[in-house]
Amino acid sequence: MFRSQRMLVFRAVVPQRLQEEVVSGLHEVGIVEFRRTKLELGRREVQLQPLLSLLSRGNQVLGALNPPRKRTTLKGEPSLQECLSRLEKILSQVEPALAALLSKRDELRRRREEVLKAEELAKELFSLGVKPEHVFGSERVSVFLGRLEQEKVKSFLAALQAELPNRFWFKCSAGAKPLFVLACLREDSHRLSPILYRLGVEQIEPPAILRSGKPLEETQRELGRISGEEERLRRELVSLSELAEDLPPLLELLGIYVERLEASQLFGYTEATVLFEGWVQKEQASELREVLEKQSGGRMILKTMEVSREEVEEAPVLLRNPKVVENFELLTEIYGLPRYDELDPTPLLAFTFPLFFALCLGDAGYGLILGLLAYFPLGFLKETISGRFRRMLFVCAAASIPVGLLVGGFFGFGPLWVNPIQRPVPLIKLAIFLGVLHVLVGFLLSSVKGFWRGNWKEGLDGLAKLVGAAGFFGLCFSLVGIGLYEFGIDYRFPKVDLFEAFIPSTTGPFLFRLLFYSGLLVSIFLSALQKRGVGRISGPLNTVYGITGWISDVASYSRLMALCLATSIIGFTINYLLGMVYGSVVGGPVYLLPLLPLLALGFVLLHAANALLGTLGGFVHTLRLHFVEFFSKFYEGGGRKFQPFKA
Known part of the structure; x- marks a missing residue:
């Protein structure tokens, strides 16, 4: 209490050919935090963008395949190249089919939303005593369908009466923004456009499904057809997810490789060796030595130092309390x-x-x-x-x-x-x-x-x-x-x-x-x-x-x-x-x-x-x-x- 966990600065040197084994061992035990080496040594720049792009593509596929997938484990630990090859193969098979299915799903959602709106509109028209098929007008009659704020209805009627005295038919529902039906002779319809624009009327284009003599029954049939297509789509997504059952462990492994490659950019390199530098808890310094000796076969040099005054500001903090x-x-x-x-x-x-x-x-x-x-x-x-x-x-x-x-x-x-x-x-x-x-x-x-x-x-x-x-x-x-x-x-x-x-x-x-x-x-x-x-x-x-x-x-x-x-x-x-x-x-x-x-x-x-x-x-x-x-x-x-x- 009152003091954070004591840290040590460590420097370790191992042969370059053993770098992957040593970094892998340190990654698994998770007891060190690497920092950029302060010694003037060679650096290794790694192009991570292709790996990050592949990781992003894989995660997008996983996010889209929501049906439950059985957990799988990889046999052995594939190398980075093997991991990339298998991921590319899976994504090349899954992504085109998934894109088509997702596009179809979006289309079905859009259709369902349009049908539900049409059903709601038909119910409102019936409540006004208007048959939905009549809102499309005729050769001699134009019909306007729209919504208007309740406080503007009186002004709207006054403007209509002034422009077309007793030459229009108007019906309006209740509510804050009611639905209205306005009918007039076709030769008078052009005179209503300025009024509609001036009062901010939200005009509604009646959907074609309302032309049916029984629009409510037709909307229910259409919703049933959409539900059937959605169910077939769901089964196709489940089948597609089975092709990608190896995707989660491969993406997890790729994420591990990316972390290790990011860490490798902090190291210092000579012709034959690599230098690690970072922080380790004082009580885990002996465990660090054991891991390095095991992964390098004893071919390593490790030095630990107390945190100097110059390094205090950058030293990490780990609180330890009851x-x-x-x-x-x-x-x-x-x-x-x-x-x-x-x-x-x-x-x-x-x-x-x-x-x-x-x-x-x-x-x-x-x-x-x-x-x-x-x-x-x-x-x-x-x-x-x-x-x-x-x-x-x-x-x-x-x-x-x-x-x-x-x-x-x-x-x-x-x-x-x-x-x-x-x-x-x-x-x-x-x-x-x-x-x-x-x-x-x-x-x-x-x-x-x-x-x-x-x-x-x-x-x-x-x-x-x-x-x-x-x-x-x-x-x-x-x-x-x-x-x-x-x-x-x-x-x-x-x-x-x-x-x-x-x-x-x-x-x-x-x-x-x-x-x-x-x-x-x-x-x-x-x-x-x-x-x-x-x-x-x-x-x-x-x-x-x-x-x-x-x-x-x-x-x-x-x-x-x-x-x-x-x-x-x-x-x-x-x-x-x-x-x-x-x-x-x-x-x-x-x-x-x-x-x-x-x-x-x-x-x-x-x-x-x-x-x-x-x-x-x-x-x-x-x-x-x-x-x-x-x-x-x-x-x-x-x-x-x-x-x-x-x-």
């Missing part, structure tokens, strides 16, 4: 993986994130509901709540039950420690104390990171800010005279005024002033030491001004109290209003019994909505406190995940 903590790596990855020489904040997140979330949610009943949904996700939640997120949510829900019983109660009833509605002060004290502690831990981790990197200035600066912030907030608490009695601690910060607290020559809380001024002076000295020119003045000024940032950061943690209070007030209000309805019923059990199911339904729905709002708000604000207030003190991020060369 199972419960591992789930919270999701949050670390959202922000950005730590650099190789940086602390992993996930173990702290695994403790503080559930705690802060529980305070925001503020109700044990809501935590119980959330835990049940995380443990037994239903319906669409199975896809939404899954994997690490599901397990992390369950931990947060479990933390919400005891915390909720203390500060929010159970569905708005009776907290055990303090009622935030009646006594919010203890809760805001708790939020501020947690904020101070969280910020101080951030400064501590900044100091640890600096000393860990061998950068004494960075480590000393983090330590100075830790000491200075501890003293500063001690003085702030003394200004208010905060007591800790609500937490079972018999202590009150000594009450002083502003002048006594921050002026060094006055009497007052000596220890807090000593911590504050010693930390501030050391931090000012270090900022001046690390700058040049004007920076020796601006650096110390920025350090002093940064104290205001401490105040705003800690004040931001008051949102823990605000969200808890909001959830509690809404929960209390729900119970109060339902209780008023229950108490207002008169007339005895005869009138009360029918009302109980409604009250129970209202209780469930309203508290479920409150729980949903509390969950969303709690997650977002807890995430913000960690990403903005906490991580800004020590965390850089920007690490790159370890991606082993693995088949």
Whole structure:
């Protein structure tokens, strides 16, 4: 914990004639990540485009052949040329036939869509009292079929009446964009075109199938013919898929060859040898040696080295945490993986994130509901709540039950420690104390990171800010005279005024002033030491001004109290209003019994909505406190995940 998996840089030299065997062995065990060799050696460029094109063609064929195919395995492992030859042979047989079948399938889909539209149109015409065969007009009569927005129908009729007074027939259905039938003499039809264009009429060309005297029966017969053709097409696709049963393993093998060829472009070459270079986990270095010796028959040279300072930024990161903590790596990855020489904040997140979330949610009943949904996700939640997120949510829900019983109660009833509605002060004290502690831990981790990197200035600066912030907030608490009695601690910060607290020559809380001024002076000295020119003045000024940032950061943690209070007030209000309805019923059990199911339904729905709002708000604000207030003190991020060369 707190450190990513230790990595080693390795360099290995093997004869070129054994390159394929060695790379194949490393690919199978998947314990190394190759990088481009830094030594000035020969390179090998590989034309991958033909292979990638063939891979793409094969995957398109597989995507089109949806019917189930029996799984097959290849006898032995064909060479690259054999694999390419067999793939080309299969694709040359399958692709032309598949293209024809897919074209036919698209045509059938188009025909089905047209027939369904014709059927729907015929039904609408029948509902208007119009026979579908009449919409084609006659020698003397023109018929227009179309759709128009409902709000334009009156304007349309007025325009028609003005242009052809009492010389047209019009029928219109209901709806937002109704179907209309308009008939007029053929010699008058040209006078309607400007009106249709001006009002944006969507004209409909009646399909030929409506000419039948019984269009609904004809559409059903046509749909039956299409279904028969689709079934024959499906059987042809199944038969075609049997010709391509070797395609999946061949494509998988080709993908492996492509990965190996891509890796070969990173290697360095001499006349007779090849040099591999990359990263391996320190605990797997011995396994790497065993694989190289086995695949090369002992004809190899391997050298492993610790990661140098120059290579820290490019070194890959692999987090290693216990199972419960591992789930919270999701949050670390959202922000950005730590650099190789940086602390992993996930173990702290695994403790503080559930705690802060529980305070925001503020109700044990809501935590119980959330835990049940995380443990037994239903319906669409199975896809939404899954994997690490599901397990992390369950931990947060479990933390919400005891915390909720203390500060929010159970569905708005009776907290055990303090009622935030009646006594919010203890809760805001708790939020501020947690904020101070969280910020101080951030400064501590900044100091640890600096000393860990061998950068004494960075480590000393983090330590100075830790000491200075501890003293500063001690003085702030003394200004208010905060007591800790609500937490079972018999202590009150000594009450002083502003002048006594921050002026060094006055009497007052000596220890807090000593911590504050010693930390501030050391931090000012270090900022001046690390700058040049004007920076020796601006650096110390920025350090002093940064104290205001401490105040705003800690004040931001008051949102823990605000969200808890909001959830509690809404929960209390729900119970109060339902209780008023229950108490207002008169007339005895005869009138009360029918009302109980409604009250129970209202209780469930309203508290479920409150729980949903509390969950969303709690997650977002807890995430913000960690990403903005906490991580800004020590965390850089920007690490790159370890991606082993693995088949």
